[in-house]
Amino acid sequence: DAKTTQPTSMDCAEGRAANLPCNHSTISGNEYVYWYRQIHSQGPQYIIHGLKNNETNEMASLIITEDRKSSTLILPHATLRDTAVYYCIVNLINNAGNMLTFGGGTRLMVKP
Amino acid sequence: GAVVSQHPSRVICKSGTSVKIECRSLDFQATTMFWYRQFPKKSLMLMATSNEGSKATYEQGVEKDKFLINHASLTLSTLTVTSAHPEDSSFYICSASPAAGVSYEQYFGPGTRLTVT
Numbered sequence: 001d002a003k004t005t006q007p008t009s010m011d012c013a014e015g016r017a018a019n020l021p022c023n024h025s026t027i028s029g030n031e032y033v034y035w036y037r038q039i040h041s042q043g044p045q046y047i048i049h050g051l052k053n054n055e056t057n058e059m060a061s062l063i064i065t066e067d068r069k070s071s072t073l074i075l076p077h078a079t080l081r082d083t084a085v086y087y088c089i090v091n092l093i094n095n096a097g098n099m100l101t102f103g104g105g106t107r108l109m110v111k112p
Numbered sequence: 113g114a115v116v117s118q119h120p121s122r123v124i125c126k127s128g129t130s131v132k133i134e135c136r137s138l139d140f141q142a143t144t145m146f147w148y149r150q151f152p153k154k155s156l157m158l159m160a161t162s163n164e165g166s167k168a169t170y171e172q173g174v175e176k177d178k179f180l181i182n183h184a185s186l187t188l189s190t191l192t193v194t195s196a197h198p199e200d201s202s203f204y205i206c207s208a209s210p211a212a213g214v215s216y217e218q219y220f221g222p223g224t225r226l227t228v229t
Contacts, residue, residue, distance in 0.1 A: 032216065043116075043205050043220030044156070087155075099146050100207070100218060102156040 003027070004088045009107040012082075018075040020106050022088030025069040033064060034091055034100070035073045037084040044087065044102075047073065078110045114140045116208055118221035125196055125228055132192045133224045135162075135206030141186035142208035146218070147179075150203040162189040162206075186211065196228045 005023045012018040024033060035047040048055055048062045050071070055062045061074040075082055087105040092098055115138040125131050135145055143164045148156040160181055161169040168181035180192040189208075193200055205223045 034216075038156075041203070041223065041225070043118075043207070043222050045220070046217040049216055099158050099161060101158070102148075104155055 003090050003101070004103050006086070006088055006103065006106045008104065009109065011109050011111055012075075012078045014080060014110055014112050015077055018078040018082065018108055018110070020073040020075075020086050020088075020108065021070065022073070023070045024088070024090050027068050027090050031090045031092055033062065033068075033071050034089040035060070035062065036087045036089065036100070036102075037082075038087065038105070039081075039084045047086075078108075080110050080112065082108065083110045084108060114138075114210060114217075114219045116206065116219045116221040118204075118206060118224050120224060121222060122225040123227070125226070127197055127228055128195055130192055130194045131196055131226060132190055133204055133206075133226075135189045135191070135208070135221055137187045137208045137210075137219070140208075140210040143186060143211040145183060145189040145206055145208040147181065147189070147191050148205045148207070150205060150223075156205060159191075162191075164189075193226065196226070198228045201226055201228045 032049050032051050034049040036044040038044045047059050050062045064071045085105040085107050087102050117136045119134045145162040147159045149159050150156045158171050159174045162181045162183040164183045170176045183189040203223050203225050207218045207220045209218050
């Protein structure tokens with residue numbers, strides 16, 4: 001079980017913000033929310049993770065609801081190179097050696 | 113960030129032959145590596161957990177005698193697809209996390225595309 005649900009696909013105009021939602025209503029208190037993305041025919045790439053506070057790095061922002069049952073990944077200014085499948089994953093805090101369970105992800109298409 | 117490499121990047125083999133795929137952590141040591149398989153337009157599915165110095169742990173439905181995993185050092189895990197058949201054609205991806213310190217991120221290799229004819 002992936003423990004997360006995401007829309008199958010989304011479109012975004014180049015230069016606009018891409019907001020990718022994720023539902024993780026069964027998340028437990030010791031699980032982080034992780035986001036990875038996979039560009040076509042490449043290995044997945046880590047984007048960001050968070051526990052309960054909103055997080056931001058050079059790639060994206062992660063907004064987690066107060067009840068932690070859902071989150072949104074925000075790409076502030078999407079470019080064509082952001083076209084990829086985005087995976088929302090929940091995993092334990094001590095994730096150093098934990099496997100990741102991938103769900104279906106959201107296929108984001110950034111259009112000119 | 114840390115780098116994981118895979119070799120080869122793509123391979124074509126005849127049905128019935130065996131193929132070995134290497135996964136290397138280039139700038140960190142990894143006691144655990146993971147092997148995933150991905151069919152076209154599908155998500156990644158975990159095949160097995162590769163443990164340095166011990167036997168791999170296979171997911172349900174993955175034949176351990178068909179997909180041989182060897183994690184002989186802290187920087188290398190190999191996956192051998194034995195007696196490959198066309199249905200084994202897939203994209204194989206490995207991942208690893210540094211053994212030392214705290215790491216929340218898994219680093220993925222670029223993948224190996226296997227085509228069995």
